[in-house]
Structure formats: C-alpha cells, structure tokens
Amino acid sequence: MIASFRKKSVNRVTKRTRPVLYSLFRLIILLAISYVIVYPLLYMISSSLKTASAFQDPSVLWIPKIFTDENFKVAFEAMDFKNAMLSTLGFEMVSALLETATCAVTAYGLARFNFPGKKLLMVMLVLLIMVPPQMIIIPMTINFSQLDFLGILKLTGGLFGKELRPNILDTAACFYLPSLFSVGLRSGILIFIYHQFFHGLPKELEEAAWIDGSAPPRTFLQIALPSSSVAIITVLVLSVVWHWNDYYLAVMYTSEKFPLAVSLASLPQRLSLIGIWPGDIRNTLGVMAGCVMFVVPILIVYLFLQRKFIKSIDRVGITG
C-alpha cells in the first residue's frame, strides 16, 4: 500500500526515467569493470606483436606498423614450450580429469548415505578447504621423493634386504595419486560443489532404482551422473583452469619436466640465459609473448565451454 502510494506521488517523468537511469548506471559499472579486465589482455597481445623500437615509439599506440613474431620465437625457445606443454597436458590435465571423476564419487557418498563417522568426514572436508596447500607441500614432497605408504614399503627393506621406495618426483604419479583419491588440487571446494548439487537433486528416482534392485554404484553411474551435467561442467572447468595455472604444487613436484606455468614464472631468468637480460625491452616483450602463448590455449577451451559453463553456474545451486 505504502509503496503504491509512494509511486503515485512520484511525478511521471521520473517514473519513466528511473529504469533508464538505472540501466545506464549498470552499463557504466559493467563497462568500467570490463575495461579493467580486457585492457591488460589487449595490452599483452598488442605488445607481444611489437618490435622493441615500436614498443618505445609513442606514435604507435595499439596496432604496430610491422607485426613481428620475434618475441614469440624467443619465448617459445626460452620456455621450452613443446616439452612444457607436454607436461602440462600429461601431468596437470589428466590429473584434472581424474579429480573431476573421483570428487563426484566422494561427494555422492557424502550427500546420499548415512554411515558412522560421516560428521567427522564433513569436518575433514571443511579442513581440506581451509588448510592452505602450502602447509602440507613439504611433507608431501619428502614423501614422494621416497615413496612410502604409512611405513609399509619400508618394511620391504627388512624383508628383502633392499628397500622398494621409488622416487616419484618429476613423474606423472605425484600428480595423479592425490587426484585419484580425490584430495588433489583444491579438491575440497570441488567436492563441496558436487555435494551441494547432489543434495538438491530429487531423491525419488534413485530410491525407485533401489527398489527395482539396482545397487547404488550402478544407480550412481546410470541415474545420478547423467542428470548432473551441470555440476560436472562447473567442476570440470574449475579443475582444468586451476590445474592449468597451478604453480605451487608443480614447482615442488617437478625438477626437469616443468609444466607451462612454472616455466612461464621463470621466463625472465630463462630469457637471460639466451642473452636477453631483464631490463632489455626484448625481455619484457618476450614475457608478454609467453603470457599470450600460455593464456590462448585455455581461452580457446573456455570459449568452447563458455555458454554451457555460464548456464551451469545458474543451475548448480550452491547455497553454502
């Protein structure tokens, strides 16, 4: 009542202009934020295509008069791009896929069943989200350098006289193992997203399947998973992106087969190894080119998944 009274008292002109003003205001905020986001990317691309002299030339703003691929060539060589790409794909991306799969299984178990110790597991899940990965990276690295499961492998030393404790650092195993057990890179939050989704999914269909004699693993594969593409896409995109950008774990686990993120992080030093010192403009430009080469593959993947991802975010239903 009050509101309608208020509305009537407002004169006609403001009544009509208010929504227009509001959308204008909205547009300004969006444009400002988009400017902040897009500008650095364009800057990066534009300067990676410039020669050193064009970069300093104040008359060249965005589009250089002569395009050059010199920076890309230099960065490609310095980053050891081919091998770095292979390790990113072989270590990180496979690990992301494994994580997407195993986190779903764990979250389904937590969301659908009651079992003793479930509360404790939920507390552990919160801890897994909250405890920074840096806390456990050192013990993990030491453990991976002399692989052992709770002292079991050490026993082989007593039995056979020779210890079977392989060093799995710098191999795919140290990326795959945690992901296989759904405690990989930021698994906590991924399990949480899945958990929220399964929690909101109607139970009836699965109960009907149970009555019809389908065991839960089969119900999970044939009924729950096909209807949860929304959650799967959300988690997949996040996991792939986080693995692609992962620096902290990769820098400790690898010593030669560096993934892209690690070799990009040391690109200025790597460039100085081939004679382009930091301070030289070509070094800056080379780094820009490296950034472009690093970003473009993941951007292409994102552009393909973008529409589905955006829709998934709407429907995944995280309520905290």
Added chain:
Amino acid sequence: MKKKKHAGVERLKSRYGLLFVAPFIVGLLLFFVFPLLSSVQYMFSNISFEPGNTVITWTGLENIKYVLFEDPYFINNVVKGFSTFAYSFPLILVVSLVMALILVQKFRGRILFRGISFMTVIIASGVVIEYVLRYQGSDITGAGVETSIMEDMIDVESILTVLGLPTQISGYFQVVLNSIMTVIWNSGIQTLLFISGLQAIPDQMYEVSKVEGATKWEEFWFVTFPMLSKILVLVSAFTVVELFTAKTDRVVSSAYTMMQSQNYHESTAMLWIYFLIVGVVIALLYIPFHKFCLKRWE
C-alpha cells in the same frame, strides 16, 4: 521382524556409502592428515638429507625462535599480509556481490559481460596476472621500470590537473587504483559462487516481499542478504585462504624461497606460525558475525 529387515537395509546402505567414500578416507589419511602431522613434527626438528634417507632430528623450539626473533623480515611481512587483507577482503566481497547482483539480471549483452567477468577466473589464479599487473613498461632509456599497467590505463596526473588538485597526491591515487584493479581481478570465483547462490533463492520470497510492499533496498537487506548468509561464509572462507596464500603474499613467497634452497624446517615453522596467527584473527572476526548476524537471520 519387519523392523529388523529395515535395519538391515539401512546397514546395507551405510556400507554402500562407506564404499563411495573409502578412497576419500584413504586419500585424506595419506595425503592430508599424515603430511599435516609430519609438518608439525618438522616445525620442531631439523631436516637433513642423506642418500636414500631423510634424517629428522628433534631440536625443540629452535625453528620457532629463529622465525620470531632472528628473521628480520617475518614480523614486517605478517603486518604487510594483514594490511593487504584489511582492505582487499571487504572490497572483494562487495565487488563480487555487486557484480553477481548485476549479472543475474536479465538485460541485453548479459552473456558477453558474464563471459568477460568469468575470464578473470581463468587467468587470475595464475602466473600471468602477476606479470600483467606488476611487471610492465619500461621508460624511454630502455631501463626496465617496475610500473603497473594501471598508469597506462588512466592518466591520473592529467585528471588531477583538470580538477585543479595538486599533482603530488597522484601517488596515492595510483596505489588506490592499483588495489582496485587487483581486487577486480581477484573476485572472479567469488562472483561465480554468489551468482550460483542468488539463483538458488526461491522466487516466492521476492513475490511475497513485493506483495508486502518492500522497496528494492528493503528487499535486498531482508530477503537477498539473509538468504545469502551461508554462501557469504563460504565465499569469505575461500577469500581468506586465497588472500593469505597468494603468490604475492610476502610470508608465503619467502617461505617458498627457503623451501627451494631445501630449508624445510624453518619454512614450515614460518608457515605454521603465520597461518596460526591468521586462524586466530579469522576466528575472532567470525565469532561476532556468527553471533549477531547468522543467529538472528535464522
């Protein structure tokens, strides 16, 4: 008889539940609980390497004493970390909430703007953003200068001259603008979580508030905000972890430098002390929020 059968079904189901989470339990023990416990051990020990073996000797409070009293940078770095947190945290929450509130509305170009704002999720967590935001430009002499791209984007000095303000204060504006830029780049995931939370609020709530005659402002404070309270806790937790473990955080980066020279014990002690301080401060901040906001909304 019937009851017994029912209990049997429950037991069977709970066994299936355990089957689903069994890998997770194993993984937690192997790759979370035990590493965490051994990092507690490392905090009080000295670690050295012999071929094929790691030697851990108990040294008591040595490492902690070193970090607290001998390391010249630690206290300073902690203060820096908290001052970054003090302004970034509220700003990130506000920016991401505003973005989410705008992006859930239906308007032309929504998909485009959403695509752009989610782009930060894809790039921000990585190495790239550090280069792009910090490591930029060089002056005409060719000497590399660490400037921010912000200076390129907005010419603060000329704006100040137009407004008739002294140009000496442009430095402060630069710092503020720089922070805003970092904040926007770091609020991608938060926006995403907020959008997902906003979509989960039932439409009936808004219909009721419309019928009751609430203004937009009242609708936000009495419907949207309380309904978001739980996701707010999640987003806050995530933001706290992100801010204190970012690559730009000085304590974390100095601990990483120590790690790479295989100084494992002192870096572990440093991280433990840091994150314990962080944990205590966050708990102190969370308790009043829980008491005065969450409880009341429920």
